[in-house]
Amino acid sequence: MAYPFQITSLEQYHRDYKRSAEDPEGFWAEVAENFLWRKKWDRVLNWNFTEPKVEWFGGAKLNITENAIDRHLATMRDKPAIIWEPNNPEERTRVVTYERLHKRVCQFAQVLKNNGVKKGDRVCIYMGMVPELAYAVLGCARIGAIHSVIFGGFSARSIADRLDDAQAEYIVTCDGAYRGAKDIPLKSLIDDALIGNKTVKRVIVYTRTRTPVSMIKGRDVWWEDEMEHAESQVEKNGVVSFPAEEMDAEDPLFILYTSGSTGKPKGVVHSTAGYMLWTTYTFVNVFQYKPGDIHFCTADIGWITGHSYIVYGPLCAGATSVMFEGIPTWPDAGRFWDIIDKHQVNILYTAPTAIRSLMGFGHEPLEGKHLASLKVLGTVGEPINEEAWHWYDENIGKKQCPVVDTWWQTETGGTLISNLAGVTPEKPSWASLPMPGIIPLLVNEDGSEVTEKDEDGVMKGNLCIAAPWPGILRTTYGDHERCRTNYFATYPGMYFTGDGALKDDQGNYRITGRVDDVLNVSGHRIGTAEVENAINMHSGVVESAVVGYPHDIKGQGIYAFVIYNHAHINDELTRQDIQQTVTRIIGPIAKPDKIQFVHGLPKTRSGKIMRRILRKIAEADFDHLGDISTLLDPGVVEEIKNGRI
Ligand code: WTA
Numbered sequence: 060m061a062y063p064f065q066i067t068s069l070e071q072y073h074r075d076y077k078r079s080a081e082d083p084e085g086f087w088a089e090v091a092e093n094f095l096w097r098k099k100w101d102r103v104l105n106w107n108f109t110e111p112k113v114e115w116f117g118g119a120k121l122n123i124t125e126n127a128i129d130r131h132l133a134t135m136r137d138k139p140a141i142i143w144e145p146n147n148p149e150e151r152t153r154v155v156t157y158e159r160l161h162k163r164v165c166q167f168a169q170v171l172k173n174n175g176v177k178k179g180d181r182v183c184i185y186m187g188m189v190p191e192l193a194y195a196v197l198g199c200a201r202i203g204a205i206h207s208v209i210f211g212g213f214s215a216r217s218i219a220d221r222l223d224d225a226q227a228e229y230i231v232t233c234d235g236a237y238r239g240a241k242d243i244p245l246k247s248l249i250d251d252a253l254i255g256n257k258t259v260k261r262v263i264v265y266t267r268t269r270t271p272v273s274m275i276k277g278r279d280v281w282w283e284d285e286m287e288h289a290e291s292q293v294e295k296n297g298v299v300s301f302p303a304e305e306m307d308a309e310d311p312l313f314i315l316y317t318s319g320s321t322g323k324p325k326g327v328v329h330s331t332a333g334y335m336l337w338t339t340y341t342f343v344n345v346f347q348y349k350p351g352d353i354h355f356c357t358a359d360i361g362w363i364t365g366h367s368y369i370v371y372g373p374l375c376a377g378a379t380s381v382m383f384e385g386i387p388t389w390p391d392a393g394r395f396w397d398i399i400d401k402h403q404v405n406i407l408y409t410a411p412t413a414i415r416s417l418m419g420f421g422h423e424p425l426e427g428k429h430l431a432s433l434k435v436l437g438t439v440g441e442p443i444n445e446e447a448w449h450w451y452d453e454n455i456g457k458k459q460c461p462v463v464d465t466w467w468q469t470e471t472g473g474t475l476i477s478n479l480a481g482v483t484p485e486k487p488s489w490a491s492l493p494m495p496g497i498i499p500l501l502v503n504e505d506g507s508e509v510t511e512k513d514e515d516g517v518m519k520g521n522l523c524i525a526a527p528w529p530g531i532l533r534t535t536y537g538d539h540e541r542c543r544t545n546y547f548a549t550y551p552g553m554y555f556t557g558d559g560a561l562k563d564d565q566g567n568y569r570i571t572g573r574v575d576d577v578l579n580v581s582g583h584r585i586g587t588a589e590v591e592n593a594i595n596m597h598s599g600v601v602e603s604a605v606v607g608y609p610h611d612i613k614g615q616g617i618y619a620f621v622i623y624n625h626a627h628i629n630d631e632l633t634r635q636d637i638q639q640t641v642t643r644i645i646g647p648i649a650k651p652d653k654i655q656f657v658h659g660l661p662k663t664r665s666g667k668i669m670r671r672i673l674r675k676i677a678e679a680d681f682d683h684l685g686d687i688s689t690l691l692d693p694g695v696v697e698e699i700k701n702g703r704i
Contacts, residue, residue: 061350062343062376064090072483072492079495086495087115087529090340091332094375095130096121097305100332106527108554110539111547113527114309115333122303123312123335124164124201127374129303131157139379142353143190144398146237146385152401155190157377160197162294163190165301167198169289174229174261174280178203178304181227181314185209185218185245187236188384191265191282192360193370195231200312203304204229207314207326210361211236211243212583213646215251217324221316222252224326225536228260231282235268239389246272308332314536315363317469318586319545320557320576326536327469334472335375337530341473341494342372345463346435347480352405353432355381355398357413362583363469364439368408372473387413393424396455400429407455408437408465412581414447415612422454430455435480437463440582441614442570448487466490466570468556469584470546472530475499476568489569498525501562506550509562521574522560523553576670578607578615583648587670590617590651593644597637599623604660604668605651608677616652618677620699623656630656653677653704659695661687676700 066072079086084103091100101118131138141155155163176182182204186192192208199206207225209218222230236243246264250273253259264272265282274281293301312334314326342348354373358364360382373380381402387395387409395417399407417424436456438448443464452462462485465477476499478484478491485491493499501509501520509520531554535542549555557577561569573579576587587605594603601622610616623633634654641650661669675684676699687693 062348063093064340064343065347066344066479066482066495069483072479072495075495076493080498083496083526087336090336091116094121094335094339095126100308104527108527108547108552111543113333113531113533115330115336115527115529116308119308119332120305121308121332121335122201122203122306123331123371123375124197125303126335127197127371128157128161128164131377132161135377138377140374141190141193142379142381142402144381144383144385144402146239146389148390148394148397153190160194160374162299163194164197164201165293165299166286166289167194168201168301169293170263170282170285171198171202171204171229173285173289173292174263176202176204176229180204180229181207181225182229182231183207183209183218183222183225183227185211185230185232185249186265187211187233187238187243187245187267188359188382189233189265189267190382191233193382196313196360196366196370201301201303203306203310205311205313207316208361208366209316210359211238211245212361212648214643215248216644217646218248218252219256220323221326222256222259224316224323225314226258228258230259230262231265232262233265233267234272235270237268237384239386242268242270244270246270306331309533311533313366315366315469317363318577318584318589320586321588322586323589324586325538325541325545327532328534328536329472329530330533333529333531335371337473337528338367338372339375341530342368342378343376344479344494345465345474345477346406346408346437347482348373348376348378348406350377351379352434353379353381353402354406354408355383355402355404356408357383357387357395358408358410358439363472364408367473387417388420391424392417392420393428396425396428396430399433403432405432406435406437407433408439410440410582411438411443411447412441412612412614414438414443414451415614418447418450419612425454430457433460435463436460437465439465439467441579442572443488445488452487461485464488464490466568470532471528472532475524475528476570486567489563489567491567493568494528496528499523499560499568500525500553501560502550502553516564518562520560521550522556522558522568522570523550524556525553527554578605578617580607580610580615580617580648581613585617585645585649589645590619590641590649593641593649594619594621594637594651596644597640599625599628599633600637602660604670604673606670606674606677608653608674610652617649618653618655618673619651620655620657620660620673622658622660628656655699655702655704657695657699657702659692659698661696661699662691663689664691666691672696673699676703679703
């Protein structure tokens with residue numbers, strides 16, 4: 060499969076960028092010609108950011124799985140679509156060809172149908188990183204059900220909230236999941252999440268770890284039994300088929316929950332056609348994918364990166380995608396490097412937190428590893444510091460591989476700002492130039508465009524995007540107003556990213572991190588309000604305030620200031636109790652790294668917590684606390700400073 064929309068030179072990048080800005084409809088219609096449509100569009104783009112309303116390819120009909128699978132069958136039947144690497148290196152690798160993927164997805168679509176799932180129904184998927192997770196996602200897309208994948212690190216309570224918000228009636232899960240030396244009891248967590256739930260009708264359970272599970276009559280069924288039954292329904296005389304549901308371009312493809320600065324996580328909704336175009340276009344261009352290349356994205360499919368760059372982008376491009384069940388440091392810190400050599404990986408796409416953690420193991424895990432197949436390296440999820448960038452470039456890429464620093468978000472569907480491997484210039488720790496179709500703007504707090512450079516010769520502001528691209532979120536599930544206020548109301552007429560950024564004279568962008576109350580811990584987005592709510596649920600806690608602080612490996616750590624109601628507490632035990640509470644309410648990923656007990660929090664006279672001061676204390680930057688005289692009780696600052704841990 061060749062890609063007529065692949066940008067192969069810097070000149071072409073500038074040309075395509077210009078054209079996409081001047082004539083977005085013509086530009087994207089041309090890209091869209093490279094996909095399979097049941098019916099073409101009536102209108103390429105219809106939008107306003109006031110409601111907001113964004114429609115790409117309105118009136119078109121398609122099914123994304125016909126683009127990700129069926130259309131490749133004529134020429135690439137035997138090509139590996141997914142190469143699955145198990146947690147335990149002793150276990151056998153599984154290679155799923157496009158033909159096999161087609162069969163399994165058809166079978167699973169039939170399973171969903173047999174269990175009563177219809178177009179538009181919400182199916183929650185809570186599984187480990189096994190190929191069956193990809194079959195489940197694609198099976199949903201095939202029958203037009205809306206999938207909502209939940210990361211395995213979330214607690215039963217978080218799952219329950221998401222099930223409830225999405226009004227999900229179906230769940231696909233595993234008995235358990237392997238992650239390094241751990242065995243996570245997924246089905247048991249689902250059982251806890253379902254206590255009191257009234258909407259879920261069916262739970263389909265895939266056997267992975269053989270952990271004992273409870274199976275409730277009338278509700279729980281085994282994946283294996285269901286698939287066996289479906290096989291004879293979809294396969295007749297050796298021919299496999301399951302008719303794909305005809306979807307509107309704007310029909311929702313999936314919901315993915317993500318944290319914001321306020322309240323509970325929101326369900327970001329992506330559309331069918333626009334998301335398909337955006338993930339495929341960015342996959343091919345950013346990584347400069349060439350037919351035959353082996354692409355290894357180390358993310359979990361529970362996050363957007365896995366959706367876009369393990370499943371949809373690569374498969375729509377007819378690529379080979381490596382899916383890894385385990386973690387980078389088990390059985391040892393050479394695991395990624397072994398996988399690269401074993402499968403002759405050409406493109407490695409991972410997170411700065413993984414790079415920093417592996418850097419910490421020194422050179423030994425790299426001994427005897429060739430890494431000669433690598434052509435392109437990528438990073439995503441958080442700002443990458445220069446030290447990690449250079450370590451990656453020198454030790455993994457041997458200075459032979461372009462490094463792409465891809466900036467994007469759950470809400471953007473795919474990459475918005477990144478260099479294109481070997482085609483546009485790279486600049487360590489800068490995401491660099493916008494993709495065609497992306498019009499970034501730096502604005503001041505008041506919404507005016509930043510026009511002045513600061514003393515370092517760069518412009519600095521809050522990052523907005525001025526016009527829609529095909530992969531932009533369409534709504535937040537069940538609450539469109541929330542989508543408007545979160546993303547389109549801060550700076551009217553623009554999509555606000557929540558990130559701060561710098562811009563240099565060449566038009567390169569460097570993302571400096573969130574400017575709202577969202578933390579980025581090991582590349583995972585966590586709202587401070589969410590963590591505070593969880594801490595406050597502990598019976599002894601009166602009040603708490605959570606901020607981020609620089610952490611060598613995780614990028615940001617979670618620092619909690621807690622007012623506790625007992626005079627004599629055993630600090631260490633209480634800390635553990637609070638951590639346990641957060642683990643129960645949100646999941647282990649949100650556990651505070653540091654908990655400091657305080658008698659008061661710095662508040663304004665109107666009662667607002669001054670997080671800026673707490674952030675400075677957490678960073679041990681005592682010289683820049685700013686004016687504290689306006690605080691209700693300036694004395695608390697001294698106490699907090701002295702008690703810093
Ligand atoms: C941050 C992950 C700097 C950013 C795809 C964004 C980055 C948030 C980069 C989205 C990058 C992501 N450089 N920061 N290359 N990539 N971020 O929704 O703060 O999990 O807003 O999407 O991660 O996180 P999310």
